[in-house]
Amino acid sequence: MSHLVAIILGFVEGATEFIPVSSTGHLIIVRQIFGENNLGGLAFDAILQMATTFSLIAYFWKDIFGLIVTFLNLISKRSLYQSERTKLYAIVLGTIPAVIFGILLETYMDTVFRNVQLVAITLILGSILFWFAEKFGKGDKILSIGRGVMIGFFQCLALIPGISRSGATISGGLLLGLEKDEAVRFSFLLSIPVLLGAGLKKLFEVRSEIFTTDFGSALLLGSIVAFVVGLLSINFLVKYLRNHSLKVFIWYRIALAFIILIAVGF
Secondary structure (H helix, E strand, O other): OOHHHHHHHHHHHHHHOOOOOOHHHHHHHHHHHHOOOOOOHHHHHHHHHHHHHHHHHHHOHHHHHHHHHHHHHHHOOOOOOHHHHHHHHHHHHHHHHHHHHHHHOHHHHOOOOOOHHHHHHHHHHHHHHHHHHHHHOOOOEOOOHHHHHHHHHHHHHHHOOOOOHHHHHHHHHHHOOEOHHHHHHHHHHHHHHHHHHHHHHHHHHOHHHHOOHHHHHHHHHHHHHHHHHHHHHHHHHHHHHHHOOOHHHHHHHHHHHHHHHHHOOO
16 A cells, blocks of 8 residues: 555545544545555554544543543442443443444455445435434433443444444434434544444554554554544534534535445446
């Protein structure tokens, strides 16, 4: 892989990981364009996702620090606010479904799912989900452990390229009655364990390749770009969704899906 392609992939990952347009879907499309859509792509992409996870940790470090303090207080049996305990349990338990389904579907994720036609179809299906969430989400409930687990199942949808992790979990939060700000923040916090775990797992699997000159330097460049651009995209989405709906992303996804279908002659 050339350094230019690695930088482009890093930019695409950083720009789309947290925007509800599907980073995996975009990476597959870009790889198809450059002829880099190989079986090892999932490992490279997972490490780029880990880089954007670090940008997520940097952006929400106060929330993460609060969760760590809550955990320490919990094991030391100190008094806790119910909301703090609920958020911690919701994230821990909400992560489990994605871990289980990720392990079960890993083989398909690296082969069958890396298909541009599938990406086009799931871009449309994801858009339908976003539309339902915007239309029927009432914002009249608060986060609970049960709702956190249910949002975790929505996160499983992101294992299929084209759905979007942030889009699926935000939509899940809205459909379960959370206010948009709370749904967005919980979506980001919930994604950290899965993204970090997937990145570390793939990093271990390709550890020997990383020390080769071409792969290692390309990966480093792509990761730096993904981190910086990811930080900017998080800031954009958090501020944008305070006063806007998901509509612009819905139309973008539908337009991209039809462009893909026309291009591949589906």
